[in-house]
Amino acid sequence: MxxxxxxxxVLVAVLAFLTVTFNFSLxxxxxxxHYTELQFAPLPEIKLPKYERYVLQNGLVVYLMEDHELPLxxxxxxxxxxxxxxxADKVGLASFxxxxxxxxxxxxxxxxxxxxxxxxxxxxVEVSINEAAASASFExxxxxxxxxxxxxxxxxxxxVFAQEKLDLAKTxxxxxxxxxNDNPSDIASREFRKLIYGKDSPYGRxxxxxxxxxxxxxxxxxxxxxxxxxxxxxLGIVGDFDSKKMRSLIQAKFGSWAxxxxxxxxxxxxxxxxxxxxxxxVNQPQLTQSSVLIGHLGGKFDSPDYAALDVLNExxxxxxxxxxxELRSRQGLAYSVxxxxxxxFDYPGMFIAGGQTRSDATVQFxxxxxxxxxxxxxxxxxxxxxxxxxxxxxxxxxxxxxxPAQTLSRLMRYEYYGYPADFLFRYQKxxxxxxxxxxxxxxxxxxxxxxxxxxxxxNQTAIQPPLTQLAAQVTPIDVTIPSSQARN
Numbered sequence: 137m138x139x140x141x142x143x144x145x146v147l148v149a150v151l152a153f154l155t156v157t158f159n160f161s162l163x164x165x166x167x168x169x170h171y172t173e174l175q176f177a178p179l180p181e182i183k184l185p186k187y188e189r190y191v192l193q194n195g196l197v198v199y200l201m202e203d204h205e206l207p208l209x210x211x212x213x214x215x216x217x218x219x220x221x222x223x224a225d226k227v228g229l230a231s232f233x234x235x236x237x238x239x240x241x242x243x244x245x246x247x248x249x250x251x252x253x254x255x256x257x258x259x260x261v262e263v264s265i266n267e268a269a270a271s272a273s274f275e276x277x278x279x280x281x282x283x284x285x286x287x288x289x290x291x292x293x294x295x296v297f298a299q300e301k302l303d304l305a306k307t308x309x310x311x312x313x314x315x316x317n318d319n320p321s322d323i324a325s326r327e328f329r330k331l332i333y334g335k336d337s338p339y340g341r342x343x344x345x346x347x348x349x350x351x352x353x354x355x356x357x358x359x360x361x362x363x364x365x366x367x368x369x370x371l372g373i374v375g376d377f378d379s380k381k382m383r384s385l386i387q388a389k390f391g392s393w394a395x396x397x398x399x400x401x402x403x404x405x406x407x408x409x410x411x412x413x414x415x416x417x418v419n420q421p422q423l424t425q426s427s428v429l430i431g432h433l434g435g436k437f438d439s440p441d442y443a444a445l446d447v448l449n450e451x452x453x454x455x456x457x458x459x460x461x462e463l464r465s466r467q468g469l470a471y472s473v474x475x476x477x478x479x480x481f482d483y484p485g486m487f488i489a490g491g492q493t494r495s496d497a498t499v500q501f502x503x504x505x506x507x508x509x510x511x512x513x514x515x516x517x518x519x520x521x522x523x524x525x526x527x528x529x530x531x532x533x534x535x536x537x538x539x540p541a542q543t544l545s546r547l548m549r550y551e552y553y554g555y556p557a558d559f560l561f562r563y564q565k566x567x568x569x570x571x572x573x574x575x576x577x578x579x580x581x582x583x584x585x586x587x588x589x590x591x592x593x594x595n596q597t598a599i600q601p602p603l604t605q606l607a608a609q610v611t612p613i614d615v616t617i618p619s620s621q622a623r624n
Contacts (some may be wrong), residue, residue, distance in 0.1 A: 138346065154576065164465075166315070171437070172543045173480075177445070177482030178216075180552050182533075182534060182537050182561075182564075184537075184543060184547075185201055185203070185543060186201070186202070187200060187544065187547070187594075188200050188379065190383075191618050192366065192386070192387070192391060193368050193391070194209060194366040194367065194391065194393055194394065194395040194555045195365075195367025195395045196367070196370075196371060196373065196386075196390055196393070197367055197369070197370045197551065198368035198370075198371050198372075198386060199370070199371070199372040199544055199547060199548060200372075200373055200374075200377075200379050200383070201372070201373070201374040201540050201543070201544045202375070202377060202380055203372075203374055203375055203376065203377075203539075203540040203541075204375075204376050204381060206276055206375075206376065207279070207286075207376050208276070208277060208278065208280040208375050208376060209275070209276055209277075209278055209281045209373065209374075209376055209377050210273065210274065210275040210276050210373070210374055210375055210462070210541055211269070211273065211285070211371065211372060211373035211374070211375075212271060212272070212273045212371075212545065212548065213272045213273070213292060213323075213369050213370065213371045213372075213382045214269055214270070214271055214369065214372075214548055214549070214552050215269070215270035215271075215272070215363055215364055215369050216266045216269065216270075216363065216369075216401060216402070216552070217230065217265060217269070217270040217359070217362075217363035217364070217368075217537065217563055218230060218265060218266060218267050218269055218270065219231065219265065219266065219267045219338065220243075220267050220268060220338035220339065220404075221338075221402050221405075222338075222359070223337065224341065225346075225350055226347055226350050226351050226355060227341050227342065227343045227344065228309060228343040228347055228348050228351060229349040229351050229355055229356070229359055230265040230266075230270075231264075231265060231266075231309075231343075232302060232305050232306070232309075232351060233265055233297075233356045233359045233360055234263045234264045234265035234270060234355060235263070235264070235301075235305050236295070236297050236301050236302050236305055236356055236515070237291055237292075237295040237303075237360065238261065238262060238263040238271075238291060239298075239300055239305070240295055240297045240298035240301040240302070240407075241295070241296050241298055241301075241582050242287075242290040242291055242294045242296060243290070243294045243296055243586070244294070245287065245288055245290065246351045247298060247301060250287060250291075252389045253283065253287065254284070255286065255326050255380060257277065257280040257283065257284060258276075258277065259274070259275060259276035259277070259280055259284045260273075260275050260276075260286050261273070261274045261284065261287055261291055263291065267338070267339065268364065268480075268481070268482070268483075270364075270425060271553065272288065272291065272292055273446060274287075274288040276494075278375070278376040278377065282385060282555045283302055283384075285385060285389060285398060286389055289389035289390055292364065292369075292390075293360065293390075293393055295360060297353050297356045297360075297589075298356055299353050301607055302351075302353050302356065302501075304505070306348050306349075306351070308349050309550055310345060310348060310620070312343075313343060313344065313348070313617060314617065315343060316617070317617065319617055320420055320423055320427045320593045321427050321492075321596075323399075323418055323420070323427070323536050323615055324418075324427040324428075324429050324591060325429070325594050326360070326488075326594045327341060327418060327591060327593075327613055327615065328429045328431070328589070328591050329408070329486075330342075330435055330470075331410060331411050331416060331589050331591060332407075332409065332410060332411070332431065332432065332486055333407065333410055334410035334434075335410075337405065337407070338405045339405070339483065340410070344617075344618055345600040345617075345618060345619070345620040346603035346618065348453055350387050352581075353436060354615075360573070361494045365393075365394075365395055365396040365397060365399055366390060366393045366394075366395050367399055368396070368399055369393040370548050370551055370552055371386070371390070371458065371548070372544045372545065372548045373386075374540050374541045374544045375541075379433075380484075381483050391492075404482060404483060405483075407433070407483050408433075409432065409433045409541040409587075411589050412432075412587045413586070413587045413588060413589060414589055414590070414607065414609075414611060415592070415603055415606050415607040415609070415610045415611065415614055416539075416589070416590065416592070416610070416611045416612075417592050417593075417594075417596070417603055417610050417611070417613065418591070418592070418593040418594075418611055418612075418613045418615055419594075419595070419596045419612065420593055420594060420595060421595050421596070421597070422595070423593070423594050423595045423598075424493070424494075424495060424508065424595070424598070425492050425494055425495055425594065426492065426493055426494075426498040426501075426592050426593065426595075426599060427490070427492050427592070427593040427594065428490045428491060428492070428493060428498065428501055428502060428505075428591070428592050428593075429488060429489070429490035429590075429591045430488070430489050430502065430505055430506070430589065430590045431486050431487045431488035431489060431490075431588060431589060432483055432486070432487055432584050432587050432588060432589060433484050433487075434477055434478060434481065434484050434485040434487045434488075434582075435477075435479050435484050435485065435582065436478055436479050436480055436481065436482065436484060436485070437479045437480070437481055437555070438481075438555065439479065439560075441574075441578045441581070441582070442479060442507070442563065442566075443461055443563050443566030443567045443569075443570055444566070444570045444574040444575060444577070444578045445477040445479075445568075445582060446477070446529055446563075446567065447525045447529055447567060447570045447574075448477060448512070448525075448578055448579055449475070449476055449480070449523045450525035450526075450528045450529050450573050451512065451517050451522075451575060452475040452489075452508070452512070452575070453474050453475065453476070453478075453522055454528060456524055457525075458508050458511070458512065458521075458588045459473045459474065459475055459489070459505070460473065460604070461506055462504065462508060463491070463501065463504050463508070464598070465503060467500070469493050469494075469497050469500060469501045469504060470491040470492060470493045470501060470539060471491075471492070472491050472492065473489075473491035473505075474489065474490065474491060475487075475488075475489035475505070475509070476488055476489070476509070477582065477583075481549070481553035481555070481556075486549060487582070487583060487584075489505050489509070490505070495594055495595050495598035495599050495600075496600055497598070498592060498594060498599045498603070499599070499601050499602075499603065499606060500591060502606055503606070506588065509579075509583055509585045509588075510585050512575075512576070512579045512583075513576065513580045513583060513585070516572045516573065516575070516576045517572050517575050517576070520573070522570075522571070522572050522575065524572060524594045525575075526567060529566055530564065530568065533560075533564055533567075536560060546560065557596065571582070590606060591613075
């Protein structure tokens with residue numbers, strides 16, 4: 137009898153649970169809406185946090201932005217230097233200079249001692265030099281900022297470029313060269329830049345064993361001496377500090393840094409299209425799919441049509457975008473596909489479209505990309521497409537201001553490249569004002585379907601129909617890594 141009662145109680149409890157769960161599911165189902173039916177509140181007005189900008193007597197530009205939410209202070213120095221100004225026979229010099237500035241120690245602190253001090257304080261100092269800018273950064277707890285900022289200033293002004301750290305960096309670089317053909321997407325990206333800018337252009341050339349071996353410690357010293365001056369540097373600091381005290385700290389650590397009165401901004405390398413079209417191919421017999429890129433030389437952020445071109449990007453991309461809907465959803469040609477007008481601050485970027493597809497669908501995939509580029513020129517976008525593209529662009533705009541550090545970094549970049557401080561807000565207003573006619577106009581003006589460079593990285597025997605269906609001449613690209621004889 138006792139067991140029977142227990143069984144009855146269990147059955148009643150289960151029935152009650154199922155009833156509640158079923159009713160809840162019905163309620164949730166009834167309340168659910170399709171994502172296109174969702175309505176959101178208008179985006180809030182975005183305002184820049186309070187900051188100050190001033191210039192030291194030696195020419196160092198300083199930005200300060202207090203943020204007391206966390207007991208942290210971080211800073212970045214931007215120096216007008218980059219790999220685009222390194223000698224053609226010493227590609228890799230800028231990267232080595234940035235790396236060994238940090239790892240090689242200073243006149244006051246050995247590499248090991250430098251690391252020990254930073255590790256004890258859970259702090260960091262990093263340096264890197266990319267194609268267009270050098271960047272040195274630090275991060276520390278508020279209580280340690282005097283010590284960490286002092287080390288940061290030492291690394292900026294007094295690196296010793298220890299030979300053993302350069303040797304290590306060169307060994308690591310050679311390891312990267314040896315592995316550079318392991319990833320087909322990396323091959324495609326690297327070779328495509330060569331096809332657009334030219335293999336000898338600062339924007340297309342790559343590090344080789346010979347260029348690594350040609351770099352000596354003295355080259356790093358001279359590169360640093362050529363570019364690292366206060367009147368060629370912008371310093372920005374954000375975090376939990378008092379601006380008056382921070383001014384004093386900056387003056388103490390950077391005020392005596394000697395300016396170079398003869399320094400002038402380096403001339404930008406000229407850029408021209410290396411190819412006005414053509415189909416190019418990298419044979420990788422082990423692959424079961426093709427990596428495809430098509431495109432041509434692009435433009436800069438300061439184009440008056442930048443906002444409309446960004447809306448055009450959203451017409452192409454994302455869930456609901458034309459490339460996603462047509463090439464992935466309808467034709468099933470690719471899991472990911474994209475098309476981007478990708479500008480740069482002070483030199484022309486690229487228009488680039490592509491993705492990965494099955495070997496036997498390669499030609500169809502390329503033709504489908506070409507068709508969508510021509511379609512956006514021939515047919516105005518619909519009202520629904522325009523609304524989705526503009527909403528997506530404007531909604532993502534708020535992520536430019538997630539924290540003060542991000543905002544300060546953007547202000548520094550604008551000054552570095554000579555853009556107005558309110559550039560992003562001008563862009564926001566221009567996006568909101570973009571019409572369907574604007575999108576079609578910029579598509580006609582800037583996209584060049586008859587001059588598309590097409591690159592395929594894939595398995596030649598598996599690509600059927602062959603690439604000759606795209607062009608009578610298909611140019612093979614040899615990605616064999618040059619021998620390392622120069623090392624011997």
